[in-house]
Amino acid sequence: MQSIHSYSFQNKKALVRVDFNVPLENSTFEITDDTRIKAAVPTIKKILSAGGSVILMTHLGRPKNGPDEASSLRHILKRIEDVCETKVSFSKSCIGKEAEVACSKLKFGEILVLENVRFFKEETNGDRAFAQYLAKLGDCYVNDAFGTAHRAHASTTIIADFFPNDKMFGLLMEREILNIDKVLCSSEAPKTAIVGGAKVSSKITIIENLLSKMNSIIIGGGMAYTFIKAQGGKIGSSLVEDDYLQTALNILEKAKQRGVEIILPIDTIIADSFTNNAKRKEVKISEIPDGWMGLDTGKKSQILFDTVLSNSKIILWNGPMGVFEFTNFQSGTKQIAKSIVDATQKGAFSLVGGGDSVAAVNKFGFADTVSYVSTGGGAMLEYLEGIDLPGIKAIRN
Numbered sequence: 319m320q321s322i323h324s325y326s327f328q329n330k331k332a333l334v335r336v337d338f339n340v341p342l343e344n345s346t347f348e349i350t351d352d353t354r355i356k357a358a359v360p361t362i363k364k365i366l367s368a369g370g371s372v373i374l375m376t377h378l379g380r381p382k383n384g385p386d387e388a389s390s391l392r393h394i395l396k397r398i399e400d401v402c403e404t405k406v407s408f409s410k411s412c413i414g415k416e417a418e419v420a421c422s423k424l425k426f427g428e429i430l431v432l433e434n435v436r437f438f439k440e441e442t443n444g445d446r447a448f449a450q451y452l453a454k455l456g457d458c459y460v461n462d463a464f465g466t467a468h469r470a471h472a473s474t475t476i477i478a479d480f481f482p483n484d485k486m487f488g489l490l491m492e493r494e495i496l497n498i499d500k501v502l503c504s505s506e507a508p509k510t511a512i513v514g515g516a517k518v519s520s521k522i523t524i525i526e527n528l529l530s531k532m533n534s535i536i537i538g539g540g541m542a543y544t545f546i547k548a549q550g551g552k553i554g555s556s557l558v559e560d561d562y563l564q565t566a567l568n569i570l571e572k573a574k575q576r577g578v579e580i581i582l583p584i585d586t587i588i589a590d591s592f593t594n595n596a597k598r599k600e601v602k603i604s605e606i607p608d609g610w611m612g613l614d615t616g617k618k619s620q621i622l623f624d625t626v627l628s629n630s631k632i633i634l635w636n637g638p639m640g641v642f643e644f645t646n647f648q649s650g651t652k653q654i655a656k657s658i659v660d661a662t663q664k665g666a667f668s669l670v671g672g673g674d675s676v677a678a679v680n681k682f683g684f685a686d687t688v689s690y691v692s693t694g695g696g697a698m699l700e701y702l703e704g705i706d707l708p709g710i711k712a713i714r715n
């Protein structure tokens with residue numbers, strides 16, 4: 319396997335798979351968050367400064383039937399130029415004559431953007447001929463798209479086969495792997511994971527995998543009520559997955575056998591309806607009256623979680639601790655973020671990942687005060703589940 323740090327890019331055209339799937343305003347196509355573009359800049363600049371040129375491949379949106387104006391990379395070209403501080407050229411198709419000519423004309427130190435790879439269904443189908451066609455456009459392949467590393471698509475995985483000696487991770491991808499591995503594999507202790515969010519069913523494999531990696535697991539958010547009900551608690555009309563009551567008990571039992579501490583909330587803020595302006599009360603989590611639902615973590619639980627986190631050396635957070643989208647039910651999520659920041663300031667390594675917890679640290683302004691915020695939603699979750707991600711495997715093999 320090659321390394322971007324030692325590979326010679328001199329006079330080489332590097333095909334770089336990035337994840338520029340940025341959110342766009344519906345009517346104006348203005349970019350509302352350019353984090354993903356900024357995240358790829360170190361890799362792009364590294365290749366250019368080493369004497370190479372860069373051919374960027376990415377998807378944008380979810381085009382279903384071929385080329386689609388709303389998902390055209392034309393909308394983001396100007397921002398790529400601004401962020402990379404250089405002009406970029408554009409090919410209106412990622413394959414075909416235009417792409418071939420544009421790539422052959424590319425001079426060293428220049429950037430070319432290929433149109434959305436998902437305008438061809440062959441991309442998501444992982445088509446080998448399509449991947450080979452893309453591969454012919456460059457001399458080496460750099461995968462810097464951690465956000466799509468869990469997909470065995472043509473430009474994220476299959477293409478690597480055509481560069482047996484000239485494939486490598488980009489700097490962002492490298493950093494993501496390093497930081498997640500630091501949480502999962504570090505021998506520092508105590509290690510605490512906080513798993514929140516709506517459903518046990520979507521996080522079960524992650525929790526099971528974390529049982530062999532962590533000393534403590536805090537379970538919060540909507541999924542906590544399934545655990546409380548499974549243990550005989552009264553949860554009113556809180557979110558519950560009745561099919562997973564036994565699963566919840568199995569997890570508690572497995573944790574006990576392994577000596578992993580599972581920490582559940584002890585109190586909760588309940589509401590008489592699923593609205594921000596609902597009536598609120600704070601009660602013991604196992605004594606929720608009929609007609610009421612738990613939407614946030616109570617004060618005593620917040621203190622309990624803070625104590626655990628303040629003693630932790632490695633912290634992983636995925637999933638909110640309540641319905642943080644409602645300002646009246648965000649305190650548990652805000653407090654856990656604050657406890658993580660405090661622990662980080664005391665020397666702990668903290669990683670936040672997965673859609674809604676990243677949205678939460680951004681919302682509360684804590685993104686710069688945790689150790690690392692992962693850019694990969696689904697990819698990060700699958701990595702935490704212990705899955706060998708195809709995009710990573712394709713580079714390593």
Ligand code: AMP
Pocket residue numbers: 514515516517520538539540541557612613614636637638639640641642643674
């Ligand atoms: P997930 O995508 O599984 O991480 O779930 C995130 C969602 O869980 C957010 O939209 C939260 O509003 C929601 N959530 C967290 N706590 C609760 C709760 N107690 N009841 C209902 N939904 C919740």
